[in-house]
Amino acid sequence: MIAFLVLIGSVAVYGKHGHNHSCIHTNHDHLLSSQVVSNVIADIDKDGDGIVEPTEVQHFVAGYDLDKNGNITESEFTLQWHRHYLDVRDFVGYLFQNFDMNNDMRLTDSDLVAWSKNLDTDGNGEISIAEFRTYMMNLYTNCVTAHAN
Structure with a gap:
């Protein structure tokens, strides 16, 4: 019974799919989460219109589909x-789990559609850089707070 409770607790704290990815951000170049998020934004918003x-998301994500089969596995994304x-691979696995909106262990166009709807917090049909930054910073920082206790 105790082992079961520990398993359930670890899934709740460390993410979906039963993987124990760390949601504590670590970067090999010692970049802060805000610096990484700024780099991601620069890579996505190619035309700089905010x-x-x-x-832009489709173009950005296409670089992760290494075998060009139309979906991105966790290993492709993490690599x-x-x-x-x-970012360290364990943390990137945590990011992948949060981008995989339907929990099928791959990123597809349906994940991008669901993801976009979640990010459009003002409901205007567009994702602003501010909405994107808020979402990404929440991913990078919220778990650390949860682990500080």
Whole structure:
């Protein structure tokens, strides 16, 4: 019974899918979470208009589909994010779990649609850089607070 409670507790704290990814941010270049998020924003908002457009997200995400089969596995995502932003792989697994909106262990267009709806907090049909930054900073910092106790 105790082992079961420990398992349930670890899934609740460390994420979906039964993986024990760490949600405590660590970066190999010692970049702060705000610096990584700024780098991600610069890579996504190519036209600099302050809006994260669906085509920009699709272009950004396409670089993660290494085998070009139309979906991104956790290993593909983790490898590419780690290479580019230098966040430790365990933390990147935590990010992947939060981007995988339907919990099927792959990122597809349906995840992007659901993700976009969640990020559009003002309901205007667009994701502003401010909305995107808030979402990403919450991912990077909220778990650390939860683990500080």
